[in-house]
Amino acid sequence: MELLGKAQELAPPGKGTVSAVLLGDRVEGLVDTLHAHGADQVLLAQDSRLEPYRLLPWVSVLERACSDLDPDIFLFGATAMGVELAPRLAARLGTGLSAHCVDLKMGEDGRLLQFVPGWGGGVLATIRCPDRRPQMATVMPGVMKRRRITRGPKGVVLLGVPHDLDTSGPRVVRLLREEPRRAPLEGAEVVVAGGWGIGGKEGWRLVEELAAALGGAVGATRPPVDEGWATEEQMIGQSGKTVRPRLYIGIGISGMMHHLVGMDESDYVIAINKDPKAAIFEYADLGIVGDFREVVPALLAEIKGRSRSVPR
Numbered sequence: 001m002e003l004l005g006k007a008q009e010l011a012p013p014g015k016g017t018v019s020a021v022l023l024g025d026r027v028e029g030l031v032d033t034l035h036a037h038g039a040d041q042v043l044l045a046q047d048s049r050l051e052p053y054r055l056l057p058w059v060s061v062l063e064r065a066c067s068d069l070d071p072d073i074f075l076f077g078a079t080a081m082g083v084e085l086a087p088r089l090a091a092r093l094g095t096g097l098s099a100h101c102v103d104l105k106m107g108e109d110g111r112l113l114q115f116v117p118g119w120g121g122g123v124l125a126t127i128r129c130p131d132r133r134p135q136m137a138t139v140m141p142g143v144m145k146r147r148r149i150t151r152g153p154k155g156v157v158l159l160g161v162p163h164d165l166d167t168s169g170p171r172v173v174r175l176l177r178e179e180p181r182r183a184p185l186e187g188a189e190v191v192v193a194g195g196w197g198i199g200g201k202e203g204w205r206l207v208e209e210l211a212a213a214l215g216g217a218v219g220a221t222r223p224p225v226d227e228g229w230a231t232e233e234q235m236i237g238q239s240g241k242t243v244r245p246r247l248y249i250g251i252g253i254s255g256m257m258h259h260l261v262g263m264d265e266s267d268y269v270i271a272i273n274k275d276p277k278a279a280i281f282e283y284a285d286l287g288i289v290g291d292f293r294e295v296v297p298a299l300l301a302e303i304k305g306r307s308r309s310v311p312r
Helices: 002-010 028-036 055-069 082-093 201-213 222-227 292-309
Strands: 019-024 041-046 073-077 097-101 103-106 112-118 123-127 135-139 155-158 190-194 217-220 247-251 268-273 286-289
Touching: 002 073, 002 103, 002 135, 019 028, 019 055, 028 041, 041 055, 055 082, 073 082, 082 097, 082 135, 097 112, 112 135, 190 201, 201 217, 201 247, 201 292, 217 222, 268 292
Parallel strands: 019 041, 041 155, 073 135, 097 135, 190 217, 190 247, 247 268, 268 286
Antiparallel strands: 103 112, 112 123
């Protein structure tokens, strides 16, 4: 849904058609939702062999659709499905693919400009596909805002599903759905995130305690996830989630671009770091230079003291 809103910016009325591709079995109920969020038309392929998702059947249908319709741009979400499907399709079509983009714009020459953090997060690289089509990119979920857009007539185009559809490869034996253990990070109004500077699991408990005291969610940069202090679903940044809380508190976070792209639309940012030259201070509304092991307990004491003084 987020990509449809961005696609409307890239192809304003009279300068292109925005199409949403919908694959599966008995999924026509989603057509109206796609129209409402910016799809001029929905390209619909329904077949029992397309449900549940499997790489080779899906990429075969998309390859044929691209051959028949010759799109100029093809966008995917950088989700578990998208990051598997997009590169396989790009390879089959012999075109390029920019991964984990954080923004997209049209250049003056009509080519798609794709913005990707690179070189350790120190720069924001601009990438373009000079010759081959379609121009392809995967985009981080949450980076772009979902919109409801109504313009012009809507339509549905049925995509053919070949009789000899490639259904080889792994088969889905069963699906197990697990309920999330905590509230979704993306919708939290308060996020307390920790970085490499936390140093270990003992320090990480202070991050969790501060988040709990503020009624917020716990986020992390890549190193705490790699070290096992935090889970994959708590990672914020280019290869994680994007958050837009009213209050974001970053503790022991240096401020590399890979992380900042996931939280730079927070309303108010507080940074706690003992390094006064940490890059995150350039993005913070309020910076506290100090050891978080001293700062966070003081904050907790103040929060708990105020909560006790509030009349019930």
